[in-house]
Amino acid sequence: MTDSRTRLLDAAEELLWARGAGSTSPRAVLDLSGVGQGSLYHHFPTKTALARATLDRVVTRSLERATRDLAEPGPALQAVIAYLTRPRDGVKGCKIGRHASDHFVMDSEDLSEPVRRYFLDLHTAVRERLSSARETGSLPRGDVDDLADTVLATIQGGYVLARATGDQQHMDRAVRGLVSLLR
Numbered sequence: 001m002t003d004s005r006t007r008l009l010d011a012a013e014e015l016l017w018a019r020g021a022g023s024t025s026p027r028a029v030l031d032l033s034g035v036g037q038g039s040l041y042h043h044f045p046t047k048t049a050l051a052r053a054t055l056d057r058v059v060t061r062s063l064e065r066a067t068r069d070l071a072e073p074g075p076a077l078q079a080v081i082a083y084l085t086r087p088r089d090g091v092k093g094c095k096i097g098r099h100a101s102d103h104f105v106m107d108s109e110d111l112s113e114p115v116r117r118y119f120l121d122l123h124t125a126v127r128e129r130l131s132s133a134r135e136t137g138s139l140p141r142g143d144v145d146d147l148a149d150t151v152l153a154t155i156q157g158g159y160v161l162a163r164a165t166g167d168q169q170h171m172d173r174a175v176r177g178l179v180s181l182l183r
Contacts, residue, residue, distance in 0.1 A: 004039040012054040021051040022104030055114040076132035090162025090171030
């Protein structure tokens with residue numbers, strides 16, 4: 001990857017997280033990255049191409065981190081709890097979840113695909129660990145698909161509450177509440 005491409009993606013990632021894809025202009029990406037217009041259009045001929053590359057990059061990194069967290073050695077339920085309780089900046093919001101309400105992303109099959117893939121793959125990873133916890137007897141009740149969606153919904157809901165109120169405590173309380181129910 002070239003340095004200019006990396007700088008463009010870094011800038012786009014920050015702007016998409018802060019503003020969403022629909023509200024991020026190529027000019028804003030250029031200004032933040034310090035890269036010339038020719039380089040932008042060389043690497044990304046359209047705003048959609050830039051947004052897709054950025055979303056793919058964020059999704060890949062986020063899934064790798066979540067998978068790594070969930071694959072930690074030791075009891076499966078502890079790995080899920082560690083994943084739930086890892087530090088998150090709730091007030092800033094989720095780099096991926098925020099795009100579920102961005103019409104520019106969700107009205108485009110090309111842009112919505114990485115968002116959809118992220119949540120489906122994350123659900124699968126969480127479900128697998130919850131299934132392992134069930135097999136060892138540390139998770140005695142509840143459908144693992146329901147519980148996996150509850151894990152994802154708690155995190156995403158925590159982000160929404162923290163962003164809406166400007167208060168990290170809402171994210172922290174949502175996670176603590178779910179952890180107490182899982183134990």
